[in-house]
Amino acid sequence: MYSRHTEIPTLDVRPGWLVEARYFNQVRRALARLGPEIRLSPSGLKQLDLILQRDAWIVVNRVLNDMPVVAWTAFHSRGRRSLHRPVACELLLFHAMASMVMNRTLSAMEAELSAAIAEVAPPPSPGKVLPFHPRSCV
Numbered sequence: 821m822y823s824r825h826t827e828i829p830t831l832d833v834r835p836g837w838l839v840e841a842r843y844f845n846q847v848r849r850a851l852a853r854l855g856p857e858i859r860l861s862p863s864g865l866k867q868l869d870l871i872l873q874r875d876a877w878i879v880v881n882r883v884l885n886d887m888p889v890v891a892w893t894a895f896h897s898r899g900r901r902s903l904h905r906p907v908a909c910e911l912l913l914f915h916a917m918a919s920m921v922m923n924r925t926l927s928a929m930e931a932e933l934s935a936a937i938a939e940v941a942p943p944p945s946p947g948k949v950l951p952f953h954p955r956s957c958v
Contacts (some may be wrong), residue, residue, distance in 0.1 A: 821857055822871045825878045825891040830912045837911035839892060843926050844907045847872055850933045853940050862928030865921060870929055879918075879925050890918035890925075 850858060851874055858872040861882075868889065871878045878891040894910040913919065 821873060822878060822880070822886070824880075824886060825876060825888040825893070825912060825914070828888060828914060830914055831916065831918075832913040834911040834913070835894075837892070837909050838906035839895070839909055840906055840926075841904050843930065844895070844897070845903055846930060846933050846937075847877065848874075850937055853937055858933075858936075860929060860932050862925055862932060864928060865924060868921065868925070870925055872929075879921060888912070888914045890914065890922055 851872060856874065860870045860872070862868065862870055865879075867881055867883045869880050869882050869886075871880060875895070876891055876893040879889045880886040881889055891912040891914070892909045893912060896908040900907070
């Protein structure tokens, strides 16, 4: 498991950062189906990889020996009651230009995870609809 994001000093820490629910839910689904750690190479972001773990999502520069660039950590998902609301987390910035790749990384991640999940688990077959027979009033 990758852990350099916990060992290297940060340039900035932003507590209370909100991650859109669609990204959070998709990553949780992917981790459940694909394994405890997923490494992606998002298209359009040369030299950068995205490492997804249950407790952190880390963008690393693979050319610089996986030096972290930005990381989303400390997700506040405990006691979460609704799937449509954003999830608060802590954003760690390790590079001066980290904020420029955050949104592009999440957008590219969404497309790649959708494809990876579809390969592993094809869409379910349509279910059978049972007829509804109301009870007669007695």
